[in-house]
Amino acid sequence: MATRGRPRDFDREVALRQAMQVFWERGYEGTSLSELTAAMGIKAPSLYAAFGSKEELFREAVRFYDLLEGGATNRALREAPTARAAVEAMLRDNVKEYASPSTPPGCMIVLAAVAGSTESAGVREFLAELRRSSTTDIQRRLDRGVAEGELPPGTDTAAMAAFYATVLQGLSIQSRDGATLETMTAVADCAMAAWGSLVKPRKKR
Structure with a gap:
C-alpha cells in the first residue's frame, strides 16, 4: 500500500x-x-x-x-600503495571532481552548512562530524605508513592529517569561489611539496 x-x-x-x-x-x-x-x-x-x-x-x-560523489578520498586512502601516494591521489582526484562542470563546485559536506542559525546547529554538527571522520581516516592511513616503515617512527600523523584535510577543505571553498583546475592543481602541488618537511617526529612538549 x-x-x-x-x-x-x-x-x-x-x-x-x-x-x-x-x-x-x-x-x-x-x-x-x-x-x-x-x-x-x-x-x-x-x-x-x-x-x-x-x-x-x-x-x-x-x-x-x-556514497556517490565522496568516493575519491576513500578510494585514494584504500587503494594507493603508499601513504604519500594516497594523500596525493586524494588531493588530485578531488580537485578534478571539484572542477567538473557536470556537478556543483566543491564538496557538499564542506560547503552545505559551515555557518547558520541556532536552529541549524544539529546540521552543522552532523557535517562537522563527517569532516572529523575524514581527517581520522587520513591519519589512519599515515599511521599505517609509519607501521610499514614508509614514515619514520614518531611522525606527527595527527598534525599531517589535519594539514592535508585543511588543504582539501580549502580547495573546496576555492572551487566554489571560481578557482580553475590549474589553480587548484598548483595548490595540490604546493601541499605535496611540503611533505618532506612534515614527515618528522613530533616535537616534545
Whole structure:
C-alpha cells in the first residue's frame, strides 16, 4: 500500500538525487521547501511522508552524496600503495571532481552548512562530524605508513592529517569561489611539496 501523500510514480532515489543537487548548490539554510519540492517533482506532503522533515532529507542527501560523489578520498586512502601516494591521489582526484562542470563546485559536506542559525546547529554538527571522520581516516592511513616503515617512527600523523584535510577543505571553498583546475592543481602541488618537511617526529612538549 502506498504511503499516504506519495504519488504512485514516486521514485525515491531519483527524488533524493535531485534534493542532493539543490542542497549542494545552495546549502541547507539557503534551500527552501518549495525549491526542494520543485526539484524533486513532488508536493510537500509527499516529501514529509517519504523523508520526515527537511533536516532528515538533508542528512539522507548527504549520505547519498558521500556514497556517490565522496568516493575519491576513500578510494585514494584504500587503494594507493603508499601513504604519500594516497594523500596525493586524494588531493588530485578531488580537485578534478571539484572542477567538473557536470556537478556543483566543491564538496557538499564542506560547503552545505559551515555557518547558520541556532536552529541549524544539529546540521552543522552532523557535517562537522563527517569532516572529523575524514581527517581520522587520513591519519589512519599515515599511521599505517609509519607501521610499514614508509614514515619514520614518531611522525606527527595527527598534525599531517589535519594539514592535508585543511588543504582539501580549502580547495573546496576555492572551487566554489571560481578557482580553475590549474589553480587548484598548483595548490595540490604546493601541499605535496611540503611533505618532506612534515614527515618528522613530533616535537616534545
